[in-house]
Amino acid sequence: MESDEEKEEPMSTGEAEGRKPRADVLRNRASILEVAQRHFLAHGFGTSLESVAKEAGVGPGTLYRHFPTREALLAAVLQLRSEELVARRAELTQVADPDEALRQWMRTLEDYFSAFSGLPEPLMVAAREREPENPLTLPCDNLIATTEEYLKAAQLKGHARSSIRGYDLFLAAISVAWLKGTGAADDASLTALRTIVETGYSSGSPRQVRKR
């Protein structure tokens, strides 16, 4: 299927496609993504894809050709939002205290995962099955690896328990995000849960819980 025939301009924006990018393809893709993001935000991951297609001004066939599965569409939307994560990581290099950096990264993950309801579930499926054809597997793995980095630093130079793995914290963050997404937890409960998690993964040495 994949025939690498690079004619000209092999240097593209990363995706090395050897042929011709049609104009309407790009337009439709962008339109679908924009609408999908809005619908995901408004109605959650389970929103009707037909309504997305209709509002984007394309037929269902076009939507499914661009994004064969709901997860593929999600992955593309998340890609749009991922720059936020990159920016956050850059900011966190300024934080000297590794415990504080880990804490803020966990909060960043939580916000990212609770952007719209129903997001945690497909991520967990990806994390569990680890199948390469699932478009969410790669971003998921990246987030886990990043969490591992922050955790390692906090274990080495901070107060994080050595028995914890990065994957565990990833799961903790996504669980809190899920909880937040259900809407059943008010601010007080979310704060309490976050404190429970933070206290729990830190070792028992004197801790000061600083707000924000």
Added chain:
Amino acid sequence: MESDEEKEEPMSTGEAEGRKPRADVLRNRASILEVAQRHFLAHGFGTSLESVAKEAGVGPGTLYRHFPTREALLAAVLQLRSEELVARRAELTQVADPDEALRQWMRTLEDYFSAFSGLPEPLMVAAREREPENPLTLPCDNLIATTEEYLKAAQLKGHARSSIRGYDLFLAAISVAWLKGTGAADDASLTALRTIVETGYSSGSPRQVRKR
């Protein structure tokens, strides 16, 4: 199947109905519940209700007359399983250490909530909306109240943090159950998460217990 011989005495469990309980009604209800429980266990809360009706030997109309909503069916199935909780509470009266009792109660909740996948979501909706017409609201409130009891005891005579509320622990238990239900957490991760939670809601040794 199993027919509860309670015809003679009108001393029922609260429903003061002075009329006639039809035989096929009871038979169908029991059959639906038995099949529904198996399907929930096997395929999760999202299982096809039509398949439940078919396997129970009734039409869709009958199923929906007995249980107008999916949540109503769930509530009835949970009612079946609630004796397990009652038994557990009886056992826990034997546990002297209130911290240990709370810990075991949390574990009981977790097991109860992770009986089948998709169970946490409707419970969270019930916990959030608190609408009396939702058949899950009452059992949900009961569980929260019970958790509050164990927590109170652990706060008074044990080492539980005073800043935690029973509702927070209820949310924590249901979050862990959700995580377990996704299948993405192996035993090691679940143990780690449970430890995080337990450590988090307990005050550390050097911590002030605030024992008046």
Added chain:
DNA sequence: TGCGAAACGGAGTCTACCTCCGTATATATG
């Protein structure tokens, strides 16, 4: 044994998913 109320069940409607394929179009070529 008959009667009326209560329950049954399945046909029907609705919504959403997803695919297939005839048609339209953007790009490349003469």
Added chain:
DNA sequence: CATATATACGGAGGTAGACTCCGTTTCGCA
């Protein structure tokens, strides 16, 4: 500019499950 062809479009249509409505059946009671 005209034509050719690969490529993409889009909607009709099949599938599945949720939920309802109502003619028919069944049960309990007298």
